[in-house]
Amino acid sequence: MTAFPVPTMPAPPVGVVGLGQLGGSLAAALLAAGRPVAGWDVDPAARDAATARGVQITTELSGIVVLAVPLPAMATALDELTVDPAATVTDLGSVKRPVLHALGDALGGRFVGGHPMCGTERSGHDAVDPGLFSGARWALCLEPDTELPRWLRVAEVALDVGAEVVPVTAAEHDDAVAAISHVPHLLAAALAATAGQAGPLALALSAGSFRDGTRVIRSDPAFVTAMVEGNAGATAGALARVQEQLARPWPDLVADGHAVVTRQEGRRTVRVPLDRAALLALGRAGGAVTRRLAAFVEGWVPAQS
Incomplete structure (x- = not known):
């Protein structure tokens, strides 16, 4: 029997708001992966640096809009921009509950909170590194009202830059x-x-x-x-x-800490259906998504799970 490929929808455009280390690195990594990227930053120097890398600078964004701005600026980051009402909005913030509170009421299921676990002590557009996300865990929030197709599209962005996606809730x-x-x-x-x-x-x-x-x-x-x-x-x-x-007694503390960071832990490959509960169970088991397939995702969990 001949196998026919499953048709897929074209990947939506990506717009990045904030082109410092994280946002600029994401834009550069997506460009290297062959995806066109638009973006905006209030800093003209960051805009110029992003333009030189191939980012289209614009205040009109659609598809998947990524907020790569400081936490205090999340609530107002889109105020001066024109965003397609159908766009999916995600963020790269290091805390999720406050961002969900700030954006969730206005965006509802269109908002997908995210946090790539990477970065350095450096900051700004001079610290941009297109390899920053390679091999990194990328926490991606699945709340009760998160629209799963949008979550999957944001997951594809993370996978395209070499990250592994960990499904979580904001509280977790x-x-x-x-x-x-x-x-x-x-x-x-x-x-x-x-x-x-x-x-x-x-x-x-x-x-x-x-x-x-x-x-x-x-x-x-x-x-x-x-x-x-x-x-x-x-x-x-x-x-x-x-x-x-x-x-605690210091010898016991040293021994226990050493055991945690030197443990040998294998991986077991799993396939997970496109279901909120199943995806969250993967994250809670310490696993991650590594590939999007037609009706499920592929990933791994620790070998003992």
Whole structure:
């Protein structure tokens, strides 16, 4: 029997609002993948840099509109732009519940919250890297009113730039990143401040462990503050759990921490139907989507799941 390919709809255009490190890198990566990209930034230098990479600069956006702006600017990022009423809107913000609250009422199921787990301590259009998303996990929110076809289209954007998509809810995302992203920024700040109080000799002797432990606090302080304050409840809870760990006998703490970060974990390939509950179960199991197929997605879960 001859197999015929399943027809697919053309990929919608992508418009990126905010062309700094994340937005500019996404635009560059999509262009490298062969997808046309439009974009806008309030900074003329960022617009010029994006134009040189092949981005069409415009205030009229359609298809999939990506908000790559600081958290405080999310609610007003589209105010001066003309956006197709049928467009799907997503974002790259590091906290999801506040963004869902700011945009969800106006956009409803057209909004798909997202957060690529990548980036560096650098910022701005000078830090653009088209390889930034390769191999990264990209959390993509599936709320009760999220329209699944729109979620899948945003997932395709993430997959096109080499990321792996993790289906989550906004609440699950914020609880998880408090532990693995937001608290580490606060710990890095505390470590750096403590070393500063220890004096010039301590700073002169600092080497790899201090450099690695404080790298993320080189980020823009305004960005870090907005991130941790935007997720204050979950971050405070995760920080309390860290303090409980530090109160344990140190040999036990060291052994348990070492075991977590050195564990060997294989992967098991799975196929998941295009169903909200099944997709969220994949994310909750620690897995990710790696490929979109006709009636399902392909991905993986940890081997023991």
